[in-house]
Amino acid sequence: MQNISLDNTAIEIHRKIQTGNIRHVVFDFDGTISLIRDGWQNVMVPMMVECLQTETNTTETQEALESLVVDFVDKLTGKQTIYQMIQLSEEIEKRGGTPKAPLAYKDEYNRRLLPVVEERIAGLAAGTLPADPLRVPMSLEFLQSLRKMEISCYLASGTDVEFVKNEAELLGVAEHFDGGIFGALREYKKFSKAIVIQKIIADFQLSGSELLIIGDGYVEIENAKEVGAIAVGVASVEDNMYNMNADKRERLIRAGADIIIPDFREGKLLLDYLFNP
């Protein structure tokens, strides 16, 4: 087998890239920096199965519906949450039901997720819960190093922007995103990770090797490859009872990740590699 690990680290180099030019770095939030929303699938999947059961006359079994939902939720992860809700509406319609507006399902999902994340958020805000275990290991230190090197950092998340800003603040990472914090909007067509990336490229007239995208979802990795940017996939471990995204590492590689890391524990070595020509 080909040895792809960098100097006996857990850093995997999958493609030869042009190093030494990076000036801007875009981060995904959930699963890349934040673990606050870890376990969200445990809320979204049962809600959708329930909607399909109560809003249609389907005779499909609970297991069949669950497997359908797990499949499309998983496929759409990394895009704004609304896209998962649009698909739910379509599935309800396909089964003869009259779906509500996707935004109504999204509001309901946020309402149900709230108690799960609120405990963590309240604990962080009150100072009774330390931030460190709710950050992907060494992500803060990695960001700090980048800022010391005067590299511009941006946050782009499929979670609603007001939540992202608040949670980034509570995790102590917000101040490091000098380039801005971006997230999902109610007018969902006005935001996508691709739009953020394209704007940075246009504003600074960047070539691909000057831009680095870091994320744990195939969406941002594909977005990076579409513009020729360098893509680092974070194969972080997720806690959900459906075993969703269990093949995260393989998925990120398929999406075109140049480099795979499990987290930022070997961040210094990764920076050495990325910033030396």
Ligand SMILES: [Mg+2]
């Ligand atoms: Mg993510």
